Amino acid sequence: MNFKLPIFDVENLNFNVGGVNILSNVSLQIFNSQYIAIIGPNGGGKTTLIRLLLGLERLNSGKIKIYGKTHSEFKEWYKIGYVPQRASHVDINFPATVLDIVKMGRTAQRKIFSTMSKEDETLVLDAMEQMDIMHLKDKMVGTLSGGQRQRVMIARALASQPEVLILDEPNTGVDVASQNRFYSLLRKLNKEKKITIIFITHDIGVIADDIARLFTVNQKVITCNNPKQALSCDEMSELYGIEAHLIHNHKHGH
């Protein structure tokens, strides 16, 4: 693999809805094995940016390349694990067990109608182990709590052995101990398995030491290549508003 080829390459992206600019003139690159956090105020455009990167929204102007290809040319979607913000909202009547859901993470790599190999099964069990949901294996997913469902969706993404893991505020409704375990897991996936992580979060203070770069999104995107320095940068405070100061203080309170 050409390590200089960005996984995502965005050039002068503009996106508006009904004449309202949601994202303006965004250019950024995301490279292999980077751990990137995306922060910004509510409604700033973080989820929209991810949806545009994945081709789930149509940009009005500009260019997005994924592994050097346009969205229609790109076929290796199994390389990208995406856990959307609302992944924890599952219909209570949804007829699948936790195991069924995590197994879906293997379907993209299998030939249609082929059965799971031993290796597939091991990867499914490993992903469940990592997310600490083995004890929930036979439960119907609709009966779980929001935090448990979120872990199931992340396990499904991990089972597909993604090169890139995109997480949209995955810790909503999760207790602090589980959150810390989860941050350690992300650190490990990035450091040991070299998985590229793109993480939308409001919890930047806790992961500031782990991340390589920070994108602050509020219609515009500011990239900070030294996240710890960025936490005090005026430009970011301006873009993010009062929360930048809170984050900064939180970090320095430790």
Ligand SMILES: Nc1ncnc2c1ncn2[C@@H]1O[C@H](COP(=O)(O)OP(=O)(O)OP(=O)(O)O)[C@@H](O)[C@H]1O
């Ligand atoms: N397809 C769409 N149609 C209408 N409005 C949209 C669409 N996509 C995004 N928006 C608007 O764009 C703005 C940015 O939304 P987005 O969900 O990306 O923000 P966010 O930064 O992820 O917010 P949060 O932190 O609350 O999750 C919002 O005002 C949203 O209503």
